Amino acid sequence: MSQPDLLPPLREVIARHGLSARKELGQNFLLDLNLTSRIARAGGSLEGVTVIEIGPGPGGLTRGLLAEGAKKVIAIERDERALPALWEIAGAYPGRLEIRHEDALEVDYAVLAEGRMRIMANLPYNIATPLLTGWLSIEPWPPFYESLTLMFQREVADRICAQPGSKAFGRLSVLAGWRTDARKAFDVSRSAFTPPPKVTSSIVHLVPRREIAQVPVKAVEAITRAAFGQRRKMVRQSLKAAGKPVDVLLAAAGLEGTERAEDLPVSAFLAMAEAFAGER
Numbered sequence: 001m002s003q004p005d006l007l008p009p010l011r012e013v014i015a016r017h018g019l020s021a022r023k024e025l026g027q028n029f030l031l032d033l034n035l036t037s038r039i040a041r042a043g044g045s046l047e048g049v050t051v052i053e054i055g056p057g058p059g060g061l062t063r064g065l066l067a068e069g070a071k072k073v074i075a076i077e078r079d080e081r082a083l084p085a086l087w088e089i090a091g092a093y094p095g096r097l098e099i100r101h102e103d104a105l106e107v108d109y110a111v112l113a114e115g116r117m118r119i120m121a122n123l124p125y126n127i128a129t130p131l132l133t134g135w136l137s138i139e140p141w142p143p144f145y146e147s148l149t150l151m152f153q154r155e156v157a158d159r160i161c162a163q164p165g166s167k168a169f170g171r172l173s174v175l176a177g178w179r180t181d182a183r184k185a186f187d188v189s190r191s192a193f194t195p196p197p198k199v200t201s202s203i204v205h206l207v208p209r210r211e212i213a214q215v216p217v218k219a220v221e222a223i224t225r226a227a228f229g230q231r232r233k234m235v236r237q238s239l240k241a242a243g244k245p246v247d248v249l250l251a252a253a254g255l256e257g258t259e260r261a262e263d264l265p266v267s268a269f270l271a272m273a274e275a276f277a278g279e280r
Contacts, residue, residue, distance in 0.1 A: 007092050013058050013085050014194070028193040029057050030122055035192055036064030042185045042203055043118055043149040046070040052112060052145075054104045054121040054131065058085045061122050066093045074098045074112055104131060113144035120149040125197070128152050129172070132160070136175050137217045141208070148206040149185070157184055157202035169262045170231070171224040177266040178213070178220065180206040219273035223249070227261035227269065234258050239272075244279045251275075 007013070010031045019029070030036055039061060040046065046069045056062045056075040059082075065073050066089070073096065075086055080101060090097040100107075105127055109119070123131060128150070135148060152160070155168075160176045161184050162168035176182045185203040190196040226242035227235055236257030239246045250257045252275035253268040 007063060007089065010058055010060050013088070019058055019081055019085065028122075028125070028195065028197050030060040030192060031194055032192055033060065033063060035188065036060045037068055038064075038186075039122070039149070039151070039203055040064035040068040040070075040120070043120060043147050043205055046118075049116045049118055049146070050074065050114060052076065052109065052117065052119045052121075054119070055079075055124045056086060057082050057122075059089045061120070062086065062089055062097065065120060066096055070096070071115075072096050072098065074100060076100045076102050076104050076107055078103050109135070110138070110144050117145045118147050118149065119145050122151045125153060129156060133172070133175065136179050136206075137221075139217065141179060141212060142210050143208055145208070147208070148180075149203065150206075151188065151201050151203050153197070154187060154200045154202045157204045160204050160206075164265050165263055167262065170228050171221075174224050174266050174269050175220065176206060178209075178270060180208050182206045213267075213270045213274075215270050215273045216277045219277040220269060223269055223273045223276055224261075227264075227272075231261050233260070235261055235264070242276060244276050248279060249275050 010033070014029065046065065048071050050072045051065050051070045053062055053065065053073055053075045056077055062073055062075055075097060077083065077086060077099065083099065083101060086097070086099045090099060119135065132150065135143065158168040159170055159172045161182050162170070162173040183205055185205050188201040188203065190200060222242055226239050229241050230238040234257060235255060236246055236250065238261060239249055242249065249272040253271040255268060
């Protein structure tokens with residue numbers, strides 16, 4: 001159940017606090033509150049849900065999440081310049097916004113878990129992929145969160161959601177396809193941001209699969225690193241970089257060895273990873 005946002009317009013907040021997006025922090029601010037509310041709704045109703053948000057900046061998405069009914073938002077912001085703007089939002093939504101002045105790459109997210117949790121963010125571009133990889137590599141699985149609703153550069157979003165046979169299919173596609181159902185929700189125009197980035201962005205929604213093949217994450221990473229390290233070559237050649245007998249890996253997945261990595265199903269990488277983990 002959404003409620004009206006009675007706070008000042010974001011342009012006014014940014015001007016008053018002298019906030020400018022910093023390139024070295026991967027910042028691009030979203031100022032359209034209709035858009036931030038749409039992003040907040042992209043993962044379904046927020047009633048009873050605690051949301052972890054990364055890099056809220058002046059709080060456009062934060063306001064959307066709270067107005068759309070999130071029980072609580074835990075906002076993780078490294079840039080201390082943004083904190084006063086976030087404190088204003090906390091004052092307008094008493095007891096519902098927790099602000100943590102921390103580096104998102106160093107947070108132990110599982111410790112924040114309490115009840116129904118989701119992670120939703122306009123991720124800083126320069127740390128988006130390592131953050132996602134960390135959330136997808138959590139052990140044990142399924143993880144503490146119900147879903148991830150995240151903004152990426154469209155090219156990265158395409159890689160996350162790519163299917164075998166696509167040129168975008170790669171290491172990130174295998175990890176996301178193994179552990180989640182991932183889909184692109186919608187694209188976001190460059191003009192929605194201040195300053196406008198050079199590329200279009202996309203919202204990706206990922207829901208953890210409850211039942212997955214139990215294969216060590218490190219083995220999957222080793223196999224995909226080797227297989228896609230020389231993606232134009234046949235896998236018989238590229239898999240040599242994994243450092244285990246190639247014939248054993250190919251046999252485990254029922255492969256000839258003449259295939260290319262981008263054409264293999266996720267199940268083939270998991271079968272090879274299992275064989276990789278079993279080889280001493």
